[in-house]
Amino acid sequence: MGIDFQHVVELMPDITKAFGETLYMISISLAVALVFGLPLGILLFVTDKGLFLENIVVKSVLGFIVNMVRSIPYIILLVALIPLTKLIVGNPYGPAAASVSLSAAAIPFFARIVETSLREIDKGVIEAAIAVGATPWMIIKDVLFPEAKSSIIQGVTLTVISLVAYSAMAGVVGGGGIGDLAIRFGYYRYDNTIMIVTVVILIVFVQLIQFAGDWISKIIDKR
């Protein structure tokens, strides 16, 4: 074992390409998760018992779907969604294709995180808003969202880090990215250098995300 720098330089184009693909997959699926997971999480919260848009039917149906998707291991979801991926992207390989299943996994994951963040809000603040005669939309926009913002940012961090892990799995079935690189070189060719480099990149990347997430969440919190 040991690092062969010559070899790293040689493979630099492959490494940057793979890292770029990973970023691409994560960005797309994170964007999708934010766009769909945030409203879904809010909906899960406000339709709960005792809240201002209480609706048992909506709550249980959404909750069931979310739980269902979340109970499927990612690798199975990846395979199961191949037909859907073909429909959306055209082919089942590559980073764009992997983004479909990554998004599918990230939406319910992030939605639950949002719901949990909202649950931490002091119920009294919501009540005070109701007492003042605010509309549900005002309460969501000016009370729920700002009050949970800091905690939701932490949730975004968690989602991104999970996506890093999932995206590496997507690599196994030809999704491209860092995981793909590690499999092709590190596993099939016993290339320790590449293995170590990918591991280091992933560690640094995750640390950076965590650090950035903590920092943002802290500076926006006015408590």
Next chain:
Amino acid sequence: MIQIKDLSKIYTTKERVVKGVDNVSLNITTGEVFGIVGYSGAGKSSLIRCLNLLEKPTSGEIKIDGLNLMKLRGRKLRQARLKIGMIFQHFHLISQKTIYENIAFALRAAKTPASQINKRVTELLEMVGLADKRDVYPAQLSGGQKQRVGIARALANNPSVLLCDEATSALDPNTTLSILRLLKKINKELKITIVLITHEMNVVKEICDRMAIMQDGKVIEEGAVYDIFSGPKEELTKEFISSVVSFDVPSAILNKCTGRIVKVMYKGDVAGEGIISDTVQQYNIKGNFLHGSIEYIQEIPLGIFLMELQGDNQEVEKAISYMSSRASLVEVIDHGN
């Protein structure tokens, strides 16, 4: 103003069924400060929260300004709530928004034109004495200041009623007093009817005109605060009153007394104080003060003295009947030996 009729709120949980509010009827008149007291769990919060339907009553009727609240839903209910301000023990401000934004939120709920919001917030902040805190976040304020913001927010849309759920219970005595003064000012100057709940009799004594005492979801006694303080009927009421007007004399002292022990109470007139000295002068008896105080309830004095009368039995009898003719109440507590 506020008519509550046969109001009940029943909580059904897995383990048990609790009557939070049990068949309560009350009439609260325009412009008064109405206090509701009771121990923890008596149902005070449940009752006051029914008044703006934060809690949905199980049965009964609530009318505010003639409007039957329980018939309202959705937009109509929100509109009614604009006219019912509420403040809370723990303030419940939006922690991530500035004081300005917190108050503006209430104004936007009433669809106040954006051009008027700034002016109105400034006005409200001046009224509660926080003009310099407009761009600060709630975390940077003291409890009393947060409650002032709560009050500004509650008054933003010129409500006709202000509901106060233990509004001073999280504050120290001085801050409590300043918040009570502010509430009184609001009541007098803006002519806003105030309903407040508390477990502190001092709060009631300070600002309430009328009051009700609650126990196990029921109102067990109600009336003008002065009347209740000077003539409590129920045991629980007496217990509450005793925190302000206490007649407890240590039993060791009572045991030492040989004469007759009487409680003398006079209402409304400080000159009543002369009763005691007049009595002692006119009759051949000796009087010992065991306890005495004059409480000002709504600025009307209420004097209560506990004294031991010693002397010839007949003289004492005469003295007591003389005092009875002048004081509001003379009660023999112990006949002595």
